[in-house]
Amino acid sequence: MSKKITSQTKDYSTWYTDVVVKAGLADYGPVKGTMVIKPYGFALWELVKDSFDQMIKETGHVNAYFPLFIPKSFLAKEADHIEGFAKECAVVTHTRLKSDGEKGIVVDPESKLDEEVIVRPTSETVIWSMYKKWIQSYRDLPLLINQWANVVRWEMRTRLFLRTTEFLWQEGHTAHESADEAKKETLLILELYRQLAEEYLAMPVHTGLKSESEKFAGADFTYCIEAMMKDKRALQAGTSHNLGQNFAKAFGVTFQSKDNKEEFVYATSWGVSTRLIGGVIMTHGDEKGLRLPPKIAPYQLVVVPIFKSEEDKKAITKFINPVLNELKKLNIRIHEDWRKESPGFKFNEWEMKGVPLRLEIGLRDIKEDNVTLSRRDKDQKFEIQKSKIVKQVPELLDKIQSALYKQALEFRSLNTHKTKDYEEFKEIMKNNGGFVRCGWDGDEKTEKAIKDETKATIRVIPFDENPKNISCIYSGRPAKHEVIFAKAY
Amino acid sequence: MSKKITSQTKDYSTWYTDVVVKAGLADYGPVKGTMVIKPYGFALWELVKDSFDQMIKETGHVNAYFPLFIPKSFLAKEADHIEGFAKECAVVTHTRLKSDGEKGIVVDPESKLDEEVIVRPTSETVIWSMYKKWIQSYRDLPLLINQWANVVRWEMRTRLFLRTTEFLWQEGHTAHESADEAKKETLLILELYRQLAEEYLAMPVHTGLKSESEKFAGADFTYCIEAMMKDKRALQAGTSHNLGQNFAKAFGVTFQSKDNKEEFVYATSWGVSTRLIGGVIMTHGDEKGLRLPPKIAPYQLVVVPIFKSEEDKKAITKFINPVLNELKKLNIRIHEDWRKESPGFKFNEWEMKGVPLRLEIGLRDIKEDNVTLSRRDKDQKFEIQKSKIVKQVPELLDKIQSALYKQALEFRSLNTHKTKDYEEFKEIMKNNGGFVRCGWDGDEKTEKAIKDETKATIRVIPFDENPKNISCIYSGRPAKHEVIFAKAY
Incomplete structure (x- = not known):
């Protein structure tokens, strides 16, 4: 497939x-x-x-x-x-x-x-x-x-x-x-x-x-x-x-x-x-597929060994196993991909599956006492010394967890609009979409009219609303609530 | 109720x-x-x-x-x-x-x-x-x-x-x-x-x-x-x-x-x-209710404090908490029953619910630096020194686990009959019941006839069967298998 x-x-x-x-x-x-x-x-x-x-x-x-x-x-x-x-x-x-x-x-x-x-x-x-x-x-x-x-x-x-x-x-x-x-x-x-x-x-x-x-x-x-x-x-x-x-x-x-x-x-x-x-x-998710937050990722770290012969496999195993065992003791969820497919194929597959961290290890790395790590949350690939893996992997997973949250929060901020103008509201819903935070008069008829005209519904009356001195986006009457409108799944 | x-x-x-x-x-x-x-x-x-x-x-x-x-x-x-x-x-x-x-x-x-x-x-x-x-x-x-x-x-x-x-x-x-x-x-x-x-x-x-x-x-x-x-x-x-x-x-x-x-x-x-x-x-289960094997018991140890005043409660808590905390670190599943009901009521309830171990603790025990433990698997109640609880509770739970298995195995042995005589077979199924281990000729008709006459069915052809030189309990023909008959749920 x-x-x-x-x-x-x-x-x-x-x-x-x-x-x-x-x-x-x-x-x-x-x-x-x-x-x-x-x-x-x-x-x-x-x-x-x-x-x-x-x-x-x-x-x-x-x-x-x-x-x-x-x-x-x-x-x-x-x-x-x-x-x-x-x-x-x-x-x-x-x-x-x-x-x-x-x-x-x-x-x-x-x-x-x-x-x-x-x-x-x-x-x-x-x-x-x-x-x-x-x-x-x-x-x-x-x-x-x-x-x-x-x-x-x-x-x-x-x-x-x-x-x-x-x-x-x-x-x-x-x-x-x-x-x-x-x-x-x-x-x-x-x-x-x-x-x-x-x-x-x-x-x-x-x-x-x-x-x-x-x-x-x-x-x-x-x-x-x-x-x-x-x-x-x-x-x-x-x-x-x-x-x-x-x-x-x-x-x-x-x-x-x-x-x-x-x-x-x-x-x-x-x-x-x-x-x-x-x-x-x-x-x-992005153009390459899933990106999973480490806390809920079935595999937090995927190991992709780069090998040709059985001898290579042995050398790699000997080099990396002690490190993996230490990581397992820290309850890091690890998958080792020893299939015969090419490294490129495997990289794509694990990117598609959203594994937060990838560890590549080949014979050259062994010589240099290094491995290569890749972060799925950003296209970042770097070498790290073998002796630092056990300390750095958990730290990196924490960083990825935070980074994914931060990216999503920024995306939401960027696509949340505060407007008082219903024409602008309609424009937003018609074109780019997003959340509109605005006043609502509390009337179900208003809600229905907006839904009929724009397909947007009141998603939530947020706890941090501040309806004072604002007016309803639709009726212009004093707002009963500040609400978040959006088109929804 | x-x-x-x-x-x-x-x-x-x-x-x-x-x-x-x-x-x-x-x-x-x-x-x-x-x-x-x-x-x-x-x-x-x-x-x-x-x-x-x-x-x-x-x-x-x-x-x-x-x-x-x-x-x-x-x-x-x-x-x-x-x-x-x-x-x-x-x-x-x-x-x-x-x-x-x-x-x-x-x-x-x-x-x-x-x-x-x-x-x-x-x-x-x-x-x-x-x-x-x-x-x-x-x-x-x-x-x-x-x-x-x-x-x-x-x-x-x-x-x-x-x-x-x-x-x-x-x-x-x-x-x-x-x-x-x-x-x-x-x-x-x-x-x-x-x-x-x-x-x-x-x-x-x-x-x-x-x-x-x-x-x-x-x-x-x-x-x-x-x-x-x-x-x-x-x-x-x-x-x-x-x-x-x-x-x-x-x-x-x-x-x-x-x-x-x-x-x-x-x-x-x-x-x-x-x-x-x-x-x-x-x-x-027995006449008092459930008896649960420790490995699958929701509570492995129930603590029944014997107290009247708030002051009693404080004294008991102070005495027993350090011990319970140690046990919790060992992943012992503990329930403390601080309800107002009488100790007798609680004992009956936890016996009914099959909790393997009960720990009773009152003011007298504190003076003597003791608690009372009761094993649900046998009616055994004994005092133990506070300092020994953390060591003994896990050991006792292991013992209870083994004892329950052993009792069940003995019960099964006692109620498993080897017979070659169909009249005796019928007698067993009619009166006390149990497992009958005997020869079967491998014929479905034989199986059905026995079921119709006694309600017993072939429960299993056990891996450790030894059908050599035995004959079918029903037909008298050479046995194809040694099987276990019983009435079943």
Whole structure:
């Protein structure tokens, strides 16, 4: 397979798919809209998952597992919720196949279910049906439960990692005694999402509130982290919902409070998904392919030995192994590429796969007691003394991690516009795109009008907004909020 | 909730469900046949999962993720496979709900799929449809891929962890150049399963081959690990299948061999599931509840402080914290139970939950520079000097791990019978049960006759069989194999 990819500037969307497929991250599954996450992509996801799993465990959350199947009636118990998910539900209606002499295999009509079952698009309803059994008193609270699971939302337009019928995610579902505690939880998780995005994925994000029209179906408030991709479109990378008492009321979940009253439980839910992988690709990728932040790179260092004979191999191994062993003790993730392909082929492949550091080692290097290191984040190649590798590799990985973040932050700054003029706003959305930070009168009609005219939506009402003395970009009325508009994935 | 459980000897089946529910391992989901794995049960599963995940990664396997949904037609491509799974398939037929003014929410008939989609009961078919794309040459082989996933087999009779409509498992799917390599892979995995069962779960297993009638639908050979539960029934705890070229032929997966021939690829698949948790419960559990092997216990040591006042708490904390911190550095998993409930209540609860070691500490102990330790594997309680705790706790955990294995092995020996007499065989199966090790003529009819008359099946043809000079327990003909019969879960 040719490793040549479409140019990012020429056709961003094709560039994206090329990178996903040719870097070996994912492939299309046989059922329309489904995705196969290939080993390299899954290793990346495992590192993201493990990082976040540790964060939530350190803050007192525990993992559990709830069923894939939800009775159809459950979904309808919360009015907004069913409204939000009804149009994309996979529905199980039968439980048996049978052979039909002629046509082959058919669904056995006698196995029809009395009540159809939904494949979870999200698990609020099934989880709150269980919480009803588990929560009686304030002593049972808080419940801080998370699950890592697959969910299904039937999609017509597929984009690997970004929009697929099935995707992997974590969904936290917590139950609390008070509105205040639920709010604190929602914000704690949002902060963990920010850390995950910025410190691990090197992906700068805005944090804040969603507008009413963009919030989760069933939430009182939805908070989010919102990132800018390299085509200047926004990616919603994680959401944390304050569900108030909506699901507790829908499922009748009450508790006896400390002062002996029967009250409805307060809820939150929050999730990040394999979509984050799409975010990493589109935040850092370049014309050569992926660029992975070291903290989540399956291989942080790839070793490309330059050899011809078995004797060369032995000499190189003898020279470099002690160094690699020291690095492994420091938990550096290393891959040695001893295949027969040419060095040039290998360089291209590992650049495509975004490995942060490459170490080249040949016979000449051994003589000079050197190796060559290349940084993927910038086209930089330099020789370093063997004795300095063990110290420098971890330092370089830290530097690459910071540099990728800094580059992305600069890119976002450069493409964020502050304007008061709607004509300019339209011009920006029509031509180069980017984030526009401006005033909004708080009216859903304004939001809709802007969306209809420009395709841009309010991505977030950022925590650091300053709506004083500014006016709405559209209506000219005093702004209720300072918001960030962009076209989004 | 009362923590009283049914006696094991009185009603083993109710004892089992009581333990699962009251130790907080799992609960029933709202859709019939589904299970919720609660946080304590899930923590146990995570430890099992992580242990095995490490083993397979160390032997060169990688994780990936394949879609939940499989086109109906795929399942039918391998004749035995469809035969084996057709009767328990969840079938997705529609992708949308809509509101119906009167009845509430109904399935939108206009969203009917052209081809129905199956929720994976296992993933051979979807994976081999992808392998067809990924494999061209011997250079692409071996493919050593595993996935951790949920699968669905529609069940009528539910038993938590043992038989549920949806369960969690790992499924390995490997592709090889030669029959020999596939066989070696199958056996390597079987050996890892044995290690997982015996060294982590402290559950002795027989390893060997399944008979033709018990093998996997689509396999040439199925190897298994088979354990004895405390009611003397057998539990199939893991299977490793040599699939030969069956799936390669069904999906047309060929490769160019080293000597430039077009050949069908050789395959294996193998899995262990959350059923292992059922195995742990039924191998070690006693009248007080769970007994967990230290290596997979979410908490290895529970600390029960005996205190009245805040002052007591401070004194105890000051006394014991340095010790606990040392233990944490050794990666001992510790839970401190500072709730207000009585010590007796807590002892019962942690015994129910099977924590291997309990440390009691009160004011009297501080004076004497002592603590009290209790081993869950035997009713043994003893005082030890504070200065010896850090050294002794890890040693005791090792001892408990070995002791649980030894007890289970003795139990199995005690309940394994060698007999040549079918009347005695029937007597055993009718009364006390257990494993019967005896000759079998290799005839499926014999196997079926025995099953019909006694409900016992051939659990395994063990690797250490010695069929020479013995005759078939049923037909009296010369034995083809020495096998192990038992009633099974």
